[in-house]
Amino acid sequence: MRSTVEDLTTRARIRDAAIGLFGREGFSRATVRSVATEAGVSPGLVIHHFGSKAGLREACDQHVLSQTASQGREKTDPGTTRMLIQDYLNHPDEYADEIAYIRRALGDESDAGNAFFDGVVSQTEDIINAGIQAGTIRAFADIRATAVVIASNSLSMLMLGRHLSRVLGAPVSGPHGIGPELLRQLTLPALDVYTNGFYTDSRFLDAAREALQQQESTTEGSMPRDPGNRRRGVA
Known part of the structure; x- marks a missing residue:
């Protein structure tokens, strides 16, 4: 048992060192020796x-x-969301390696990078389903597509942290630019949009639905009824 515990501790230390190094230097530049x-x-x-x-x-x-x-599941509960926000504001450096790693993974055009984004989307889908069951998130007609929208929006804040800090006049914290002051400025507006919506009524949603339905009808109407007969010269 003692040997197993020591192995797990060593494994975790190597993994955490690799997360920090991959985040700072990138996956191709970092080597096994440097890790x-x-x-x-x-x-x-x-x-x-x-x-x-x-x-x-x-x-x-x-x-x-x-x-x-784990953090996402906790965000389906208002009380734990408050604790997560407070923890980041009090200990932002503890999240730096994780944020840098996520940025590297998302910018990596490889199968591994694709799998990482897919994993984030799947997790977001699970979080939405958990929130629906808990009664804190409303039901959506297309949960998968909604998960893609939510994940993309959240991840874009990580990728654009430097620009967000610059535009809002928040101090840039580290290479990712996401410091406590930026979080303070963005948290309430983001949750306000998610809670109360952006538009005052459904007119934009209705217009989009109408446009998509019309386009779908036009596409279906322009399709040949029997492509096989047309290829054979049969009317």
């Missing part, structure tokens, strides 16, 4: 625990997604 140096272990021990650099990245992805999923 080992950051964690204070040998490169062989990194391979022993994770098999390869790709295996190490996969473990990092799973850990970061697990952390964000």
